[in-house]
Amino acid sequence: MPPPSPSASPSPLPPVPPPGEPPLTARQAERRRRILRAATALAVRGGYEAVQMREVAESAQVALGTLYRYFPSKVHLLVAVMLEQLQGLHEHIRRHPPTDVEPALRVADTLTRAFHALQREPLLAEAMVRALSFADRSVGAEVDQVSAATGQLILDAIGQSGPPTESQRAAVRVIEHTWHSALVAWLSGRASIAEVRADLHTAARLLTLP
Secondary structure (H helix, E strand, O other), X not given: OOOOOOOOOOOOOOOXXXXXXXXXXXXXXHHHHHHHHHHHHHHHHHOHHHOOHHHHHHHHOOOHHHHHHHOOOHHHHHHHHHHHHHHHHHHHHHHOOOOOOOHHHHHHHHHXXXXXXXXXXXXXXXXXXXXXXXXXXXXXXXXXXXXXXXXXXXXXXXXXXXXXOHHHHHHHHHHHXXXXXXXXXXXXOOOOHHHHHHHHHHHHHHHHOO
């Protein structure tokens, strides 16, 4: 069963509130989901430039001021969309884990599946990656959440019972950077899908080094 398209309905995971903020009420969580769905739909149709805050607010049926209270900028909003997409992919992969014997192959398979899911909606992928690239220190906490979600995908694919070693943590960071760079290279037309797949497998082999 292939992973869901990134534009599919969000996973049943509870919405992640802004870093440092108290948990959302049910009404706030639903409002936040509507905002993320609206932003995702706009990005699917037209990429980064199509996500205009006023249009997001109108589509989500919230006041523009309310939208800015949840997401101070378009970059904040699209980074949150990226986190939601990663959570959905994570849930799918947990239900359908890779079956390779070697941890490196499981990691490569997981990230390749995640990449193919993003590939199905290239304009959405472009919008999310551009937002990550544009993020400054004001979006640092949200970017850290995206990084943690990507790292958890990798750690889950490793599948060991105990906490990762320091060398594994270092390898995970390099693999994560490779995955992001591969996305950028593919979106800009500088790398083919085959090259992306090869880079992910090469990076994943770091887990087998002493």
